Amino acid sequence: MFAQDNNGKKPLVEILVDLQVRFDYEFTYADQIVKNIFILTPDPKLNLKEAVEYLHETTGLEFRFLDGNYIVINKINTAFNICGFLIDQVDQTPIASASIIGDADATISDAKGFFSLTVADKNEIIDIRHLSYAPVIFTSADFNTKACDTIKLSLQNESLDEIVLANYIAKGINKLADGSMQINFKNFDLVPGLIETDVLQTVQALPGVQSADETVSNINIRGGTNAENLLLWDGIKMYQSGHFFGLISVFNPLITSKVSLIKNGTGVDYTDGVSGTILMNTDDKITDKFTGSLGSNFTNANVFIDVPVGTKSSVQIAARKAINDFVETPTYTAYYDRVLQDSEVDKNSSQVVHSGISFDFYDTSIRWLYRPSSRDVIRFNFIKVNNELIFNEKDEQNQQASSRESRLIQNTTAEGVYYQRDWSNKFKTSIQIYETDYRLNAINVDVLENQRLEQENKVSESSLKLKTTYISSPQWSFINGYQFIESGISNLTDVDDPRFLTLETEVIREHAVFSAVNFSSESRNTQIKGGLRYTYVEKFKQHLIEPRIAINQRFADYFNLEIAGELKHQNTSQIINFQNDFLGVEKRRWRLSNQEEVPIIQSKQASLGLSFSNRGWLISATGYHKNVDQITSQSQGFLGPHIYDQSIGSYTVNGLDVLINKRIKRISSWLSYSYGKNTYTFDEFIPSKFPNNVDVTHAVTLGSTFSAANFKFSAGLNYYTGKPTTRPIGNQQVEENTIQYETTNSSRLEDYLRLDASAVYEFKIVSGIRAKAGVSVLNVLNQENRISNFYRVQEGQIEQGTKNALAFTPNAVFSILF
Known part of the structure; x- marks a missing residue:
């Protein structure tokens, strides 16, 4: 429909890139969803939410805001609808801004805790997540199609740090409010010379971190020796860091999903590491499939x-x-x-x-x-x-x-x-x-x-x-x-x-x-x-x-x-x-x-x-x-x-x-x-x-x-x-x-x-x-x-x-x- 007359119109992809640069947000989508869609450019006076609403009305696509300055774009599928109300298990108050994620669609609960989601079939996995609550997983068959279920969520097991600078150097590297650097290897681009996410080689791409002899077993954080670094793998202190006697990290990149570098302002729950702290963590999500x-x-x-x-x-x-x-x-x-x-x-x-x-x-x-x-x-x-x-x-x-x-x-x-x-x-x-x-x-x-x-x-x-x-x-x-x-x-x-x-x-x-x-x-x-x-x-x-x-x-x-x-x-x-x-x-x-x-x-x-x-x-x-x-x-x-x-x-x-x-x-x-x-x-x-x-x-x-x-x-x-x-x-x-x-x-x-x-x-x-x-x-x-x-x-x-x-x-x- 949009390809019939492109007079004065631009590809949707170009418009999304312009909005990303203007508002420091990132749109996430499958290429086939936005392919061959041409629309008029939104008025430059519109703010981000107004511009996104214009895109929604013009294209018929769904634009969903996520934490971390991300916006997910999906097609709307009316094949099958489920709905529900999310409330706190203790005080029964509504839970707003929770993410309800299906296999091909996702949504966010509103101020009343209400959500509605389109699913493809009764076997679709529904993942409900919120920053403050523990995640829960259902199948679409668990929902009542004639009424909206009430779902109780309990408090999340861990608090998340505020990201103040996203995509620091490369995608997946973020700077947190406490000054630490966090690398999320699930959403990571690439650093020069590496084809795998070697933890201790990757952190050397950050300012203030070097290796005096080019090894991962001798990392110098702000001029300190390697022995002055605290290395924790899921909270366990490690005294050995390198294979090949220093050239390869011993921490398998396939199981280590996140690493944080703290150069100063370390939390009081950590000791040792007078020069710096490197925290390595495995995935905290329970998988539902092999x-x-x-x-x-x-x-x-x-x-x-x-x-x-x-x-x-x-x-x-x-x-x-x-x-x-x-x-x-x-x-x-x-x-x-x-x-x-x-x-x-x-x-x-x-x-x-x-x-x-x-x-x-x-x-x-x-x-x-x-x-x-x-x-x-x-x-x-x-x-x-x-x-x-x-x-x-x-x-x-x-x-x-x-x-x-x-x-x-x-x-x-x-x-x-x-x-x-x-x-x-x-x-x-x-x-x-x-x-x-x-x-x-x-x-x-x-x-x-x-x-x-x-x-x-x-x-x-x-x-x-x-x-x-x-x-x-x-x-x-x-x-x-x-x-x-x-x-x-x-x-x-x-x-x-x-x-x-x-x-x-x-x-x-x-x-x-x-x-x-x-x-x-x-x-x-x-x-x-x-x-x-x-x-x-x-x-x-x-x-x-x-x-x-x-x-x-x-x-x-x-x-x-x-x-x-x-x-x-x-x-x-x-x-x-x-x-x-x-x-x-x-x-x-x-x-x-x-x-x-x-x-x-x-x-x-x-x-x-x-x-x-x-x-x-x-x-x-x-x-x-x-x-x-x-x-x-x-x-x-x-x-x-x-x-x-x-x-x-x-x-x-x-x-x-x-x-x-x-x-x-x-x-x-x-x-x-x-x-x-x-x-x-x-x-x-x-x-x-x-x-x-x-x-x-x-x-x-x-x-x-x-x-x-x-x-x-x-x-x-x-x-x-x-x-x-x-x-x-x-x-x-x-x-x-x-x-x-x-x-x-x-x-x-x-x-x-x-x-x-x-x-x-x-x-x-x-x-x-x-x-x-x-x-x-x-x-x-x-x-x-x-x-x-x-x-x-x-x-x-x-x-x-x-x-x-x-x-x-x-x-x-x-x-x-x-």
Whole structure:
């Protein structure tokens, strides 16, 4: 009908794009619904609701507003109608603005709680959802077609944070009112160089987050070390983060649906992580049908299933396994070369021949979700992670050959139980218990000296957290709770000839109570979250009081002002004793504070930010000051004159994070810039103040993504100024086998430059089965980027060693989704 006369009319698709840019809303629809529809452009004087009403009257389509600035467009089907009234189970009041979603249609309840929905048949699934109430699921056959049923809803089990900036950098990345960044992988575009949603690689696309050595096991948030980050997977603390000893995240992207990054203003219910917090969560929805995927990329094969167990629970299982036992891909080769640089495998004597070198890794993740009633939810999590490197050393001297095996094993096993109960529409409680166990073990055999060295680092941690939430009004809510944590860490060193054995075991128990007040104005323009956490450390009889605050103020329609501050502490550090620890592949071992050479780390941070969002533009700038005290020099990875020194110090960072993002139709482009001046203070060193080992003064990222219905493409350029380094004094001879160095960190490595690209295409195979194919390239230009350099004495001469970042690294993926 609309295609007969297009005089003066425009395609509906173009009009929708114009409205998206003007009002910062996003229309969601199937292409065939709006295809070949031409209408006159709405009057520019109309507001959004008036313009949408005009579109509805002109096209006959249904436009439905959803939370999060989304509008769903559907065709109206009068095949079969159902209706009902939604009321609160406790006070019997009507529930407005609830979403009632069918297979092909959806609607929202009005002020009286009334809704009417068109369905195709009696077997259609009807999903009823509201931000404040627990979801319920029916079939259309459950409804009375001659009258409207009354449906009672109970209070939702968890509160949702306010989104203040949507599609931050790319679709699916949102900034919340408390200043945290949230990535929803269910609604995610693509970041350059990635074809799968690797959690810890994705967060590095955000301003203020980098990796000093290009690994996921060494993420630096605002200039801190990786050991200063709190990693929680569904509330379970993780001490291991990387496969391939740091190049791939251990958190399976198929089961991890959402991740939040908190750089400042952390909630009082979290402890540790003096530099930042990364929260990873599985899906909180119980599925009503069997779904899954099966696929492979150039590093691993993977499988995922989501299985309903009755109508009240479902189980998710995800697993991955390295494929290099079957085929050695270009990605494996690039990772292999990167990991083994300057390791025991790479630098052994010419008299030693290596054979049978093999990498292997796997992970298994399980999540069981159960809702025994509308007021109760139970979740069980289990994760098992394993990395393994094995090689043989063969000595061919004195016409006799001997061969012995060296190996490195790194694994984690963790499990947790979470239970939440809604006692009323204003009060709820939760309890979480977890146990996490980490082990790093290496057996290093020196066939020339006939010596065997075993090193082991073990972490075992248990935690109990109780939390209550009381909502006194739509504006005020209160959080209170208690947490107990017991952490035990042991370190073993065992040499067989000459015989030497040390075993150190430490345990710390701490009790904490916390309380917070959250305020939201009626207009939602003012959001304040503030609280206090008190911790008592049994072993040291130490009392710690840590205030936290996050304020967001929206003004002049398009601006947001953010203020955040926090005090935090942590009892764990990662120590690097020697550069040949654990075969030189994984050199860091966890240690507990002992208030002597390893004290409790304490931090304080404050930040101020301003954001602007309108007409597809997003501009954000945040300045911050951060101080971390009581760090040990052995945790910082010195490679120069202080490599074996033991000293206690601090570092201070003054920085600025800036982001400029522009969305035009299906294209999102961004430019981010981070400035940081990161300075150590170690009173026992000369000089006492000098640049931090991970002081990246300037970091620039330029990227763009294109997203269509089935195709996504992304490319980006990363530029960092070189990290500090310490070089030997020019023309200086080696004195008593000791290198004479210049002032600590007075030189810089070469600047870092890397271009990445990736593309993913999804297509239908048969009804109910889809496929995804993708390719990516890290370091498209094959730029040689130096991560670090170091110096050692060989036969009275200074020898320089270097470590380089990944070279040209292609990857590909193919998955079947069902």
